[in-house]
Amino acid sequence: MIVDEKKATIAMAEEGYMQQLRSKATELLLREEWKESIEAYSNFITLCENQIVHSQDYADSDQLQRLRKSLCLALSNRAEARSRLKEFHSALEDCDLALVIDETHFKTLICKGKILLNLNMYYAALECFRVALRDPQANGNSENLNGYVEKCKKLDFLSRTGSLDLSDWVSNGFRGKSPELAEFIGSVEIMKSEISGRGLFATKNIDAGGLVLITKAIAMERSVLGGKDLSEEAQLVMWKNFIDKVTDFVRKCHRTSNLICQLSTGEDEDSLEVPDIALFKPGTELKNKSKNNQPSETEEIDKGELLAILDVNSLTEDSVSANVLGKKNNEYYGVGLWLLPSFINHSCYPNARRLHVGDYLIVHASKDIKAGEEITFAYLDPLSTLHKRKEMSMTWGIQCRCKRCKFESEIMCKQEMREIEIGLERGMDVGSAVYKLEEEMKRWKVRGKEKAYLRASFWSAYSEVYRTERFMKRWGRRIPAMEAVVYSVIDVIGGDERLLKIQLEEMKKNGGGGGLVEMEKALKLAREVYGKVVKKQAMRTLLELCVATGE
Numbered sequence: 001m002i003v004d005e006k007k008a009t010i011a012m013a014e015e016g017y018m019q020q021l022r023s024k025a026t027e028l029l030l031r032e033e034w035k036e037s038i039e040a041y042s043n044f045i046t047l048c049e050n051q052i053v054h055s056q057d058y059a060d061s062d063q064l065q066r067l068r069k070s071l072c073l074a075l076s077n078r079a080e081a082r083s084r085l086k087e088f089h090s091a092l093e094d095c096d097l098a099l100v101i102d103e104t105h106f107k108t109l110i111c112k113g114k115i116l117l118n119l120n121m122y123y124a125a126l127e128c129f130r131v132a133l134r135d136p137q138a139n140g141n142s143e144n145l146n147g148y149v150e151k152c153k154k155l156d157f158l159s160r161t162g163s164l165d166l167s168d169w170v171s172n173g174f175r176g177k178s179p180e181l182a183e184f185i186g187s188v189e190i191m192k193s194e195i196s197g198r199g200l201f202a203t204k205n206i207d208a209g210g211l212v213l214i215t216k217a218i219a220m221e222r223s224v225l226g227g228k229d230l231s232e233e234a235q236l237v238m239w240k241n242f243i244d245k246v247t248d249f250v251r252k253c254h255r256t257s258n259l260i261c262q263l264s265t266g267e268d269e270d271s272l273e274v275p276d277i278a279l280f281k282p283g284t285e286l287k288n289k290s291k292n293n294q295p296s297e298t299e300e301i302d303k304g305e306l307l308a309i310l311d312v313n314s315l316t317e318d319s320v321s322a323n324v325l326g327k328k329n330n331e332y333y334g335v336g337l338w339l340l341p342s343f344i345n346h347s348c349y350p351n352a353r354r355l356h357v358g359d360y361l362i363v364h365a366s367k368d369i370k371a372g373e374e375i376t377f378a379y380l381d382p383l384s385t386l387h388k389r390k391e392m393s394m395t396w397g398i399q400c401r402c403k404r405c406k407f408e409s410e411i412m413c414k415q416e417m418r419e420i421e422i423g424l425e426r427g428m429d430v431g432s433a434v435y436k437l438e439e440e441m442k443r444w445k446v447r448g449k450e451k452a453y454l455r456a457s458f459w460s461a462y463s464e465v466y467r468t469e470r471f472m473k474r475w476g477r478r479i480p481a482m483e484a485v486v487y488s489v490i491d492v493i494g495g496d497e498r499l500l501k502i503q504l505e506e507m508k509k510n511g512g513g514g515g516l517v518e519m520e521k522a523l524k525l526a527r528e529v530y531g532k533v534v535k536k537q538a539m540r541t542l543l544e545l546c547v548a549t550g551e
């Protein structure tokens with residue numbers, strides 16, 4: 001009896017201390033001092049848990065109930081602070097512990113719902129908000145909660161079906177924040193690639209314009225271009241900030257860290273393991289297996305390895321096979337890391353393009369893709385000569401051995417081809433160069449795809465001729481019609497903004513908007529360039545923008 005009384009007195013003293021600790025933690029939380037508040041709540045939680053264990057035998061059930069309630073609230077508040085620091089996984093653990101104590105704890109359900117939304121687990125988030133809506137406390141807050149429910153429903157639908165519609169945003173001139181999108185993985189898998197290492201492959205036929213995937217950046221950094229280009233110093237600052245952001249993310253999220261470890265450092269790619277695509281679906285936990293198959297808790301990425309991974313896999317928004325929607329300022333450009341797109345290899349006759357919407361990257365088919373075909377996009381401009389492509393591919397550390405490069409390597413050895421290339425570099429009449437190239441192709445019986453490869457390589461000469469009245473007067477009747485050339489090039493390199501633009505300009509020249517058939521053709525081409533992301537009317541807005549901007 002005396003022992004129990006002593007225990008109770010000590011417990012009372014501890015309770016006083018705990019009260020103080022809790023007030024301090026709450027104050028820090030209100031002041032948004034997240035780190036300090038987490039520390040204070042952690043101390044409180046440890047004491048509270050100890051008290052619950054040790055006071056089972058003497059405390060009355062009310063006292064125990066009070067302790068459990070305090071513990072639940074403290075876990076919920078620590079979860080809030082952790083989620084503000086983007087430590088989502090540990091925050092989620094706190095929510096789950098709090099919900100074991102009280103499965104309908106209003107504050108925790110909302111906090112957990114928001115965390116799950118951040119982790120792209122839309123359906124689980126929806127369940128949290130739905131349960132929270134049933135709580136009487138939701139009465140003053142139901143508008144907000146209903147907003148979350150609707151958002152979760154929309155994102156869950158998008159992530160399951162890939163039916164994306166950006167029409168309103170595009171038609172409203174990209175006003176407001178860029179739309180919140182969902183992670184979506186279409187009919188694709190990662191497999192060994194003949195190009196190099198692993199690649200992304202279609203498991204079903206994908207029509208031109210069809211979505212391949214939507215994914216949010218692990219981290220992005222944007223910078224405003226001073227003149228046309230970013231100064232070397234600004235580039236370094238941007239790169240450093242980007243590395244810091246990725247490092248921070250990796251530190252906070254073990255799952256991301258393990259996924260990043262699956263990416264190539266550019267070394268010995270053919271011996272790399274082929275990860276299961278399911279690992280990239282939100283919410284899938286990784287079996288702890290490292291690249292060389294050794295079990296590990298969480299893979300620690302060493303700084304050097306992380307830098308190599310970023311070097312090989314980071315993408316810039318302004319690349320040739322990319323379009324940026326809603327960019328307010330033409331003068332900025334961004335760099336980012338997106339996990340699944342990092343498995344997409346380069347091709348000089350690509351079949352996919354990417355669209356950037358905020359921090360999201362959308363990959364779509366830029367021509368029809370057959371089941372089993374590898375999905376590729378162009379790291380470098382496919383509308384440039386072999387010589388230029390080779391130069392550019394050095395910066396990527398790749399030596400492209402695709403069919404197009406192989407064919408062009410052989411044909412460019414011919415004296416006549418060298419003359420055309422050197423001639424153009426030295427200011428040769430572009431019309432005469434196009435005429436000569438077309439004649440030589442006839443003479444050498446170059447047909448079909450191979451003819452289109454060369455037309456794509458010398459596209460800048462073709463486009464100058466077709467766009468200049470003077471050249472067309474002189475050469476127009478001796479060279480193939482523009483449309484035939486454009487469509488043969490599209491056939492090999494897929495939709496491209498420059499090809500779309502020249503088609504639209506031609507339509508305008510021939511009487512304003514062109515006929516219905518012309519318009520349908522232009523819309524089809526636009527879907528190959530931008531993907532099926534908007535309805536017809538909004539696509540027309542994109543067509544207008546295409547004519548107004550770019551080359």
Ligand SMILES: C[S@@+](CC[C@H](N)C(=O)[O-])C[C@H]1O[C@@H](n2cnc3c(N)ncnc32)[C@H](O)[C@@H]1O
Nearest residue numbers: 196197198264313342343344345346398399400
């Ligand atoms: C973004 S990763 C693509 C996925 C990579 N193959 C893998 O296994 O993880 C880029 C790297 O893939 C390789 N690569 C991509 N396209 C290539 C190509 N056309 N020819 C040779 N290597 C290529 C290069 O090593 C390049 O640094």
